[in-house]
Amino acid sequence: MSAHGPATPVRGAPCWVSLMARDLDAAQEFYSAVLGWRFRPASLGEEFSVAMADGEPVAGIGALARNYQVAVAWTSYFAVADADDTADRIRERGATVAVGPIKLGPGRAALAADPDGATFGFWEGQTLAWSVGQGNAPACLELRTRDAFAAAIFYAEVFGWASGEPGGCEVTYEHDQVIVRDGTHTVATLRGGGVEDAPDPRVRPRWHVHFPVQDIEKVTAAAVAAGGTVTPVTATADGEGSQAVIRDPDGGLFTVVSA
Template sequence: MAERVDRWPPGAPCWVDLMVSDLDRSQDFYATVLGWRFTPSDPAYGGYCNALVAGEPVAGLSPGLPGAEDDPHAWAVYLASEDLAATGRAAVAAGARPVLEPVRVGDFGSMGVWADPTGAAFGVWQPGRHTGFSVVGGHGTVAWCELMTRDQRAAERFYAVVFGYAYRELGTRHEAYAAFTVPGSERGGGIGVPAPDLDPLREAPPMWWVCFEVDDADTAAEAVVAAGGSLLGEPEEFGYGELVLAAGPDGERFAMTGPRSEDWDDHSWSRGLRRGRPARAAGRQRRPGPGGSAVGAQNMPTTAPTNHSRTNSATRPTITPIQTLPLAESPGRSTSRSGLSGPTPTPASGGVSPA
C-alpha cells in the first residue's frame, strides 16, 4: 500500500534522478515500465521534470547537456540533510572528496555531490519546497537504495560518522551485506560487496544503486524489453520477492522488485544461498515470460539496530539493487567535467526541480 512521506530524516535516501539523451523516449519507457506520469519539462531548470506516482513526485529526469552525448547515463541517489554545509564539512573530514560544491536550486532546496572514501559518488539534498520523493510502497516508487562497493567496512565507517547509520548484518548471496537505518527512523538501505557471480554489479565501480517497486516482476520485465530496454539477467526470486536487473534506453541500469509467489520455498532459498545462488521452489510451474520466471510477494527489510554496534542475522536475504549515478548539477552551474573522470560518475544537468 502506498505511503506518503512528508520529509525524510537526515541520511535517508530521499531522491533519485537521471540525465537522458532523449527525454520523450525515456518518458515513454518509464511510463510503460513503471506507470509514471510527468510534470512539464521546465526550461528554467535545464528541461528537468519530475516523475509522478498518484500525483506525487518519485524521481527526476533531465535532458543531457549539449556536447555530453557520450557521457555515461546512470541513476543518481541523493541522501537527505537538514544542513548541507555541515554535512559537507563532516563528509570531507571523514575522507570524502567534493565533486559538486553546495549550491541552491531556487526555493526548492540545496544540493551537493561528494565521493566517499571508497570512490562512490553520492548526492546530498537539503529540502526546501521540494522534499524528495513523497510516496513509497506502490508500483513505480523507490523500493530500496544501496551502495555496492569493494570495501564494505570503510564505507560503513564513513556513513556512520557522517549520517549516523546503524547496521545489521544480513545473510544474502552477496559476498558481504548489511542493512542500515538512520537515527530516529526505521527506513534505510544497504551497503555490501557484490557476489562474484553478479557480473552487472561486480563489473561496476563502487556506486549507489536504485531499485523500484513493481506489482509484478515478470510483467515489468516484459515491459522493459517491449519498451526498448534490456534485461541484465533472468528475473530471480529471493527471500523478499522477485528481482529484475534491467537497463533503460540509454543503458542506465536499475532494479525492480515484485512480490514473491505463494509457493516460494524459504528452505529452498537457504539451500541455494549456501551453494552461492538462490534456488527456485522445486517442481514450480513458471509461466511464460523473460527467462521463464514467475512472480513472488514482497516483504522488504526496513529496520536495523538503533545503535552503531553490529548484529548478525544470517537467516534472511535482502534486495540486490542496481545502478547509479550521474548526480545533478543545478541550473546555471558550470557544465565542466573536470575532475570527474575514473570511477566517479558524471553529474547530470538540472538538479532537483519543483514537483
C-alpha cells in the same frame, strides 16, 4: 513540491532519487512505457520533471547539462542540514565532491563519490513527501561495495548516522550487511563482496535503486521493446520475490523487484 506540500526529511536519510538523462523527452517515454509513470513539471525548472505513480511522487528525471561530465545514472540523494559542511566532511575523508553544492529551486544539491567510487548526492532543504519502502517510492536503496563496514563508517561520519542525536538515522550490522533505518523502517542497505575485479559495471561499487513492480515479466518485456536491455529474472536476496536489472537506452541502470 508534492500535492500535499513540502516535507522535512529525516537527517541523513535518502530523500530522493533522480536520473540525469541525455534527452528528457526520450527518458520520459521509456519510463512511461516500462513503469507506467506519468510526469509533471518540477519546481527546479523546465529541464526537470517529477515521475508520478497513482498520484504519488516516485522519482525525478532531469536533462543532463552538457558541461557536466558525468555518466547517465540513477542517483540517490541524502538529506543534510548544511550542504557546505557535508561537502567539507566528504573531502576531509578522501572522497570527491564532483558538482556543487549549487542552488536548485528551493534547496541546494551536490553530487559526490565515496572512497570506492560509488556516486551519491545530497540535498539541503525541504523535499517531497517521500520515503524509501513507502507507497510507490523505491522499494530499496542498496549500496554494493567492497567493504560494507568501511563504507558505513564513511557515510556515518558524513551524514551523522548512529550519532545518537534526535531525528537522525540508526545503523545496525546484520548478516554481513549494514542496515540503515530512519527510526521507523529500513531506508538503505550496504552490502560488501568481491566486486573489485568485476568488469561488469552493474557490480562495481554503486548505489542501486530498486523500483517495485506488480508483474516483472511484463515490465522486463516492455523494457526490451522500448530499447532497453535486461538481465535474467532472479530471486531476491530474501527469496521472497523476483528481480531484474534494466539498462535504459541511455545507459541508466536500475532494478525492478516484485514481491
